[in-house]
Amino acid sequence: MGNDLITQAAQRVAELKGYFVDHERFVPLAEGFSILAEKRLVDIQTGRISEAQGLALSGQSGAGKSAAITHLLAQEGQRLADRGYGDSTIISLRVPSPATLKFVGQMLLRALGYPIGADRHAWYIWDLVQHHLKERRVLFVHLDEAQDLASRGTKHELDSVTSMLKTLMTDPEWPVGIILSGTNELEDILNHDHQLARRMKAVRFESLSPAAYGEDILDLLENYCELAKLEPEDDVLELSHGERVVHAAANQFGITIVLILDAIEDAYLQGQKTLNRRNFIRAYHRRTSCDAEFNPFVVPDFMRIDARQVFSRENRR
Ligand SMILES: Nc1ncnc2c1ncn2[C@@H]1O[C@H](COP(=O)(O)OP(=O)(O)OP(=O)(O)O)[C@@H](O)[C@H]1O
Ligand SMILES: [Mg+2]
Structure with a gap:
């Protein structure tokens, strides 16, 4: 990852952070x-x-x-x-x-x-x-x-x-x-x-529930992709991905946006033209330093994960 890429990613994400999402709330x-x-x-x-x-x-x-x-x-x-x-x-x-x-x-x-x-x-x-x-x-x-x-x-x-x-x-x-x-x-x-x-x-x-807001958050993600000039891959457009994002953001609207921006930043850092689930996996890991077993974008039963926890590790001997 070159320094140029890092500087460019930082600049592009700073620009995206300047947008205010006029949500119904x-x-x-x-x-x-x-x-x-x-x-x-x-x-x-x-x-x-x-x-x-x-x-x-x-x-x-x-x-x-x-x-x-x-x-x-x-x-x-x-x-x-x-x-x-x-x-x-x-x-x-x-x-x-x-x-x-x-x-x-x-x-x-x-x-x-x-x-x-x-x-x-x-x-x-x-x-x-x-x-x-x-x-x-x-x-x-x-x-x-x-x-x-x-x-x-x-x-x-x-x-x-x-x-x-x-x-x-x-x-x-x-x-x-x-x-x-x-x-x-x-x-x-x-x-x-x-x-x-x-x-x-x-x-x-109010907090967002994954079931009620999964769809809404996919729209938000698509809008951010458009602003970011990244093409969303199929795996981030599935309803279950929207639900994962809401859950991973501890059901909070602001954190949802931060998570999407972190994933976009990761895609920029990888030099990608698209956004995919791996970007979310890495973004969540960077935020929390949790093992894959505690990453809502990895495990199938993501609802069991407490998304407010950081540094979660599998019990290792
Ligand atoms: N409507 C929005 N549009 C764009 N970004 C937003 C919006 N709402 C929140 N964010 C993003 O989410 C982050 C967290 O939101 P914010 O700091 O407002 O939360 P908060 O409710 O004040 O939390 P705390 O109680 O911890 O202070 C912000 O830094 C901002 O990046
Ligand atoms: Mg505050």
């Missing part, structure tokens, strides 16, 4: 968000102040939450600019660790462009946060990995952060919508805080 998220944004804009136009609403997106790791929200916020930012709201913004950040009230406030302030030392009190930091959210006309704040709000900090810290989020949403001068995305533990946080939950629209990215 994206529709409720995008619609939910548009409604929130429209309500807020009407309030701004009419000078009315009402509580902002938020949105919570949950789903397992690899479901595609971060990718979907990033795409959505970019799209929405463009739409706001087209409609003359270019000075209004959306701030997005990952929940920091530890997720204490003070640290979350500090990170938010930094995302707003006002870094501040740690020697300040939490109330002072949040006062500044509220001030700058208004000054910069921030419509929405997105917190990714929001389940981490409950992970490290004490229950007391969680309560103070969620209560601060409610304060932002109900600010009498400049209410800000909160968007939370995270794994299913995010649902627990909302179930414990009914005041926060009732201000949120909830969207969940």
Whole structure:
């Protein structure tokens, strides 16, 4: 495998990674968000102040939450600019660790462009946060990995952060919508805080089942092959292959795409003009370092394999 081939493969795959797949699951998220944004804009136009609403997106790791929200916020930012709201913004950040009230406030302030030392009190930091959210006309704040709000900090810290989020949403001068995305533990946080939950629209990215989505994933694979300029061989167009891909991706949409791209990369590295099952076998092996006995693209009874496991080995003496 020459260096040229590696560089070329990396370039072509990077290009493919730039595509966002507008799957049907994206529709409720995008619609939910548009409604929130429209309500807020009407309030701004009419000078009315009402509580902002938020949105919570949950789903397992690899479901595609971060990718979907990033795409959505970019799209929405463009739409706001087209409609003359270019000075209004959306701030997005990952929940920091530890997720204490003070640290979350500090990170938010930094995302707003006002870094501040740690020697300040939490109330002072949040006062500044509220001030700058208004000054910069921030419509929405997105917190990714929001389940981490409950992970490290004490229950007391969680309560103070969620209560601060409610304060932002109900600010009498400049209410800000909160968007939370995270794994299913995010649902627990909302179930414990009914005041926060009732201000949120909830969207969940469900896991895919191989039986229901096998066909769908074959269409996705064909589309990627077209973009990649590779001809799919018969063995990757069988329904059972679609089911294998879903299962090998631990039933998660995002991981499914990653796996397809890994197989495409393998085909490029082999200098192939077609995509076949061997590319998937190798791609899965590279991801997990599992023996062939634990590779869903090799064994007939692939459903027994736990696709979240890595480094699985056959028991050898
Ligand atoms: N709609 C999509 N179009 C193209 N690629 C996608 C899409 N959704 C997900 N992906 C790919 O899948 C990968 C995993 O998705 P993502 O990071 O969004 O998962 P997640 O749900 O945020 O997982 P985690 O909970 O572990 O953060 C992304 O890096 C991206 O490459
Ligand atoms: Mg994520």
